Amino acid sequence: MLEDMARPTTATHDELLAAAARRFALTGYKGTSLQDIARDVGCSKATVLYHFASKDALLCELMAPAIAMLEELDARIAAHTGAEAQGVAAEGFVDLAVRFRREIALLRGEFSDLLQQPTFTHIQQISERLVAAFAGFSDRPEARVAALVVLAGIAETCGEFLDIPDEQLRPALLAVAYRALEVTT
Amino acid sequence: MLEDMARPTTATHDELLAAAARRFALTGYKGTSLQDIARDVGCSKATVLYHFASKDALLCELMAPAIAMLEELDARIAAHTGAEAQGVAAEGFVDLAVRFRREIALLRGEFSDLLQQPTFTHIQQISERLVAAFAGFSDRPEARVAALVVLAGIAETCGEFLDIPDEQLRPALLAVAYRALEVTT
């Protein structure tokens, strides 16, 4: 409780965060310059680096809520086994994908690159456990392929439907996930 | 027949093409410099630009075969209707994804950016028709969501299984595609 509430976080800070989220989602992390973000907000590039220690730090602060939810999902999956864990993973990931559409969209393709960063290394392990849960903890290549298709497909898709309301996107994603993951023996 | 056969295309040219494919797939288009490609082959950056007019031209030559197959698939889909077209699209796209795993993987996230390029604009229309065929030409958002999840999921996944042989990956992808696209009414 010593950091989220009661922090002033000037308006500019939040504006920069929002502008960065928009830009990163549109043109990717590497494809967005600090100049772009500054121009959107109407301040100088130096101001961006006054509010955030570095471009990486800006990304980290942007992803923090999504990562927190991902870690919580990971813990919840670990508390279940078998098909139960599969259901928890599917529902939880769809929730996460819908809620953090923009944040996930900005990982487009740069996912593996950005994970190299020491701050994000443990995310890789979490996503591996997610794939395993989606695959129903099966080693069969068909199950792992299906798991990755659904996982990547949902992550990639939710960013494309920024206009559809959550309560409509969520059941549509869940339906296709359950259909695709239905394991054939 | 005046271009593909009987062209010497020096060994360096092909090496550069192969190295670029590898690099682009690993670190993306924007994330790969001409220096990187030159270093892999063991020549100078100037040599890369001797064999290819520009970095864009290198990408175009790299994608040409995949684009040709995509255009042929588009024509084949147009020759069918309804569920028949859906099957043709699924089988055709899986074939394309498996065959051109590396080329598709390099589009990771930069897909929308690279499509801005005038050379690739018509690809956008083709992919829209592909989504429509996958959705069984339905306007229902559930169908369109499912279509995009499968399309994006396959495209994203095939690049992750560079080690699995085609004859094993193909049926696995097809199975999950048919399962996911099974339209409920």
Added chain:
DNA sequence: ACCGGATCTGACCGATCGGTCAGCACCTGA
């Protein structure tokens, strides 16, 4: 012996990248 084309290179270009820094304007409490 000479030439012309193909292949390749180092040096260089302007632009842009992420990041630093000294200092300016403003507000507030003493």
Added chain:
DNA sequence: TCAGGTGCTGACCGATCGGTCAGATCCGGT
């Protein structure tokens, strides 16, 4: 009135980007 912190900026830095260019090297034909 003034000291000090906050928010912000223009000027600048080294590195790297894609791309250009003059020239070195090699090689087959005449």
